[in-house]
Amino acid sequence: MAKYSDINSFNTLETLTVGSEHYQIFNLSKLQVQLGDLSRLPKSLKVLLENLLRFEDQLTVKTEHIYALAGWLNNQTSEQEIQYRPARVLMQDFTGVPAVVDLAAMRAAVAKAGGDPEKINPLSPVDLVIDHSVMVDYFASPQAFEQNVAIEMQRNGERYQFLRWGQAALNQFRVVPPGTGICHQVNLEYLAQVVWSNEVDGQRFAFPDTLVGTDSHTTMINGLGVLGWGVGGIEAEAAMLGQPISMLIPEVIGFKLTGKLKEGITATDLVLTITQILRKKGVVGKFVEFYGDGLADLPLADRATIANMAPEYGATCGFFPIDEVTLSYLRLTGRQPERIALVEAYSKLQGLWRNPGDEPVFTDTLALDMSTVEASLAGPKRPQDRVLLSQVPKTFAAFMDLTLKPVKEEKERLENEGGGGTAVEAKQANLPHENPFCMIEGKKYPLQHGDVVISAITSCTNTSNPSVMLAAGLLAKKALEKGLQRKPWVKSSLAPGSKVVSDYLDAAGLTPYLNRLGYNLVGYGCTTCIGNSGPLPEAIEEAVQCFDLNVASVLSGNRNFEGRVHPLVKTNWLASPPLVVAYGLVGNIRTDLTAEPIGEGFDGQAVYLKDIWPTQVEIDAALQNVNTEMFHKEYAEVFEGDAKWKAIQIPQSQTYAWDEQSTYIRHPPFFAEIDQPVRPIQQIKLARILAVLGDSVTTDHISPAGNIKKDSPAGRYLQQQGVDAKDFNSYGSRRGNHEVMMRGTFANIRIKNEMLGGEEGGNTLHIPSAEKLSIYDAAMRYQAEQTPLVIIAGKEYGTGSSRDWAAKGTNLLGVKAVIAESFERIHRSNLVGMGVLPLQFVEGQNRQILNLTGHETLSILGLSDDIHPHQMLEVDVQHTDGTCSHFQVLCRIDTLNEVEYFKAGGILHYVLRNLLAS
Template structure:
């Protein structure tokens, strides 16, 4: 941490027990010029403290700090600030490319004559390997063991690389496979609420903050830790000590009152909250929860609500520190000194919720949680909440309106060789899964009690249902076993399938081939019910077209009922041993039953024991050979991990910037091209450039895996950039897919780009409004760079993608208002020269000279969207990685 200029005389000391901490006091800053900041939302107090601590008159100025105080007047701001999180959290899909880049930087450091040991993350990084386990096996006692073995078999090359990274880098820890979901491991172990760092002879205390390479990083907001998901490039920037540029956000206050009624779950609550916030419109905003209702929900309930921030569209869903925070930290085995520090620090900063506080918010909304009723969400969006009483009716409506099969609702077909039939609305996947709910003992113990009560009544799961239990941490297994309900779940087929992110991200594994055939041969609308947070069409399983989010107890109930056409609140789930009907109310536990079992089953020792050696891993992890020492021994034959070419030809002194001369146009795009269109995602098609590459490297089509799993191999990823089957390049009208025109011929974008590179011809892209919206995918910018694109000229950019392009050394420019590539008659056959790059300054106007096919020329004045001095340094260096690498080698 650089020495703060401390313009507002905020630097103080705090004594807790026999330890003294340095901290930056918000109350003192308020006395010294920041009037009213004690009334800020707690989430903005965290941001303010960050600016006070990092004030350096370059990345953070006194005016930036004053802008946070001025926020209180307008309750919004257009002021951009530089924010530095305390740490970075990664999962393996998104984390592998970041570690690949670190390894490549070490190789480059050696070539530059520097010490590779200097290349390390500059803030703590934790990577949790949780996205690779798939549910191939289920419903048997050995399902977990078999799934783990398959996971290592499929991902051996990636795991060898991460195992090396675990030992090679300082400030980097890898949590091995089979441990849990990154967000639950974060909540239960990694997060501290207040972070500390020893430097210059003192211990500095400050709020625990992070960015993560997974959108559900927000779950830890329930523990008063400010964090949210970012793209890989922002995560790498943060990891390498660079600030993240962000606008001071609007903060929407969500007031909770009342108390949940008996039998209502945290999932029911979060689905109602998600519905309300989606309707309100909170995209790009902070949401902060307050009000007396917080006294009546557990911290795990708060984490469940915070987890769903991406689903309600907010940057985060923040809960302040209170007594429940302290109790949770104690109950999960955190150091008593840390718990004492959290309490003292939060109270000293005015961040401790005692009850009755109402900060200033941009806007508010309110929910009396006693009005929440049982619900599901579906069939394809998390915000499409349906009361449980109307779920069957809702599915019938979906059959009529969306699938045009209103007259087929009763249709059933025989399943070959299985002795049962299958119909529309049948639940073929019932999964207790995902970080949203498996962090919450109330719904997991509740699911176990539903299973126990169902077994007593003689109920069974329908034979067409694929059941699975994939908890977010090993502690869950401990308390389910101690509570005695794991046996009941096992008996219904909800045996442990893996610890990780499974059904929610599409790792549900294949259905029984006979069931898959019956669905596809008869065009059946099959359903899944999962306790996850994502249910987008095509995400859960390719055979399943209607997906419903539900609480874990309801997942068990739907597995027994076997169909969405059954009204669980009115129709029987089945019959008991005597043939009498059994209803949901007959097997549903009371809130008190669940609470009693939680109290007798969960101990602090469970957390201490499971996390005492969390980075060691199982025998599979231990058996992986670590190749390479300070630098990685890149295996040439690997199709998963390759040394990227970012640093080829790099010198210690950056080459002077040059204008872009005579560039070809690679793509013409309309409005709202998303990073899903640009970035490689999903399955790899056999006839695509990436599929051809893998086939040439003797990879069978069945082993192609996904783009996500191969993010560490630039050869695959650059071939998949702009290769989305739905992207429409207007240079090739009426054609979908990753194609362009070169020399009058239609070609794959990748093939054309390589030909242009061989000819030393730079490339540009023209686009419409909101270019790069959607998930902030690092490969949308990395792939663009590797294809040889020097500039993207659009009507407007999504904020994060614009900054990602700059981070990769690609220049973003915008047309003047009212202008577009269409208004200038651009068809893609032109050549483009961009002047003024050699003398570039932030946000300068630049001349884009277009030479049309008939030889006529036109100069279009565009705004250069290299916005700050830091971004200018990145462009001059060739990208953020080059900028940081030179600094590290020189240090």
């Protein structure tokens, strides 16, 4: 149970009475006398300020920290490090399973050392929602949902048994079973309280609802006025175990919204516009706070859509203040009247309520008149690359020209040398047909570059928004009434974020129309957006591979990185749910939907997008079907699960009984030496470079979550364990097995290692032998030779999802340091948390300027137990020609807490050693 400050240096503790309830609160307004007017402090920083007041202990939170945060108003920035303690932790199963594996391993280590394993328990409430495991194996049929859920339970039985053990053995740990919804939507619709309360020493305290989550899109809850963001699983585990989150007081960028969206423009168009603006501005590591009178007309679901995409625009969070719109949503979703009354009274008293004309002080500001937003998609491979709907064909054509250029150049070279064409052309020439085609249900269909093979309504970003979901259903209805049908080569799917979505689609009478177009329910989970798109029909996969086709997916998600959605789909486009359906109807992204027909109607006349696009009046009428009773019904037994979930047998023990035959849950090696003294920090000498990588290397590239290839190191390992290729499941589902995950690290088929001339695939050169090997095999050979390893990279290293295995796998491969031009916030923190040193090239230097090819030997000098934040270190380089050079790097251990974690070998090692010492 949390212990709140009894120091109360600023005398802010008082009683708030709401109805018949009395709450102890730390009143921010009582700081005014001592610290000056704080009314214009950004509301997100007021949440942090209250947190400091509540946890003031003169050890981790001192009076100078409170002064520093209040003093932010003077210059809108601060170098002060603070310790922040969120109220709770949210997990999804891909990141949650390895976190629980770590807790189980820590319990085993404590027991081995003769201690009490029950010392390892969450000290804050933890909710884990199983939402990342369902795959789209079956689609476009009434049985798809039941079939996919059945396969999910069969594939993941070991993982689910393990999570049920955790639910029984660990305190304050709840699990939302599979088939319920996506963690962020469940959080928005049910778990979040906006103002939290609990009892400590017989007194009831009220304070802002805050959290960290093991998924990047935890920020979605910012739309409800709840401060929360994604952290790595490693950092979340430490928070569960009572460690504060160390952070610098952030800069806050104010984003002013005015006006209203035009007819026909969706929340998705708005969020893609905002993402582009903020990514261009540069807000990595900063808070973004939305303000302006335009918020009065911005529905809560639209706010949540914008907040959800904070990782895509690079911010730590995208915060919305509490106002009447917030209260209306709490009423709609069935929160208790007493809670809603507390939210209103508390937020008004604490200055967290949005009033008309509010103009907080910000580090910098941006503005958008929402009436200027146009219909948009994002693609072909980054969420910040917004493209006007009318420009999609031109953008794809330009991308095709770029990707085909090397093919053209190779063809010309071969022709000049008297050779033939490319391998692809040779393959095509030997086929008995002239043009690419595929056979579907006995009929022959042409397949071309730019054809849409996946059309998926998926992901928390948009399926939480009734307006765009109902718009998709209305568009499906109008399309069928005109005589349109989905193209046969399009794999269509509907994966809502909660069961409530199915309820209101049913109530509006729109489900049958979506079903008739093939958008049948496939599951309640993330599915396509995280790479669980499942296989394409065999004939389509064959045609794509045979003709090296650049086909497309269109999805209502938040991520479209290379190799994420499906390994054979090179261009991926983020779009609103109604546009997802529209592209399923037209079947390609070469068509300009603003000017060209989607198809031909019953009457032989051309049908255009404008002919089937729903009006705002129609959407508003459909929205009347969304009611509170739906939320009460679906969340009444949210933790219960179905009969299959309840039937899972679990061992009743405080320590987990590891099964050495399991290929899903294995005892990790991280704490093997925890009973040994801490090793002193030493300089890294004569390290080899494992890979040289470019810009925007994502955590998908580093630690893939999609399919496991049969001939990959992970695939070979699973086959050696007797697992058939059809039962591989995904990397994400096997995150509880370090043997699979370390083999999957840097194994993405789209990763490009410059040591091999930019060739795609997870391979490298083992320098001493000049042998081309998989990155895993090369790393194991280096380990046998006792050679430390370094990764070299460009800008934005580690963007994307908050995958702890991107850092854990890097550690297990023997990588001691990553030298990059810049790091994504969560991944940098995760590297430190796993004892891997993040180093940054100084301004004006990078791998090209320093001529680092990957063949060099590096020594990183200046490392010792006296390491400190932002220390400059020297790198000595031995080149292959025998010459030497030197360059400096910035140590990206950013805080004093991180120094202690790094010295201990990682954040969990630090926690465990402290527990054992006590």
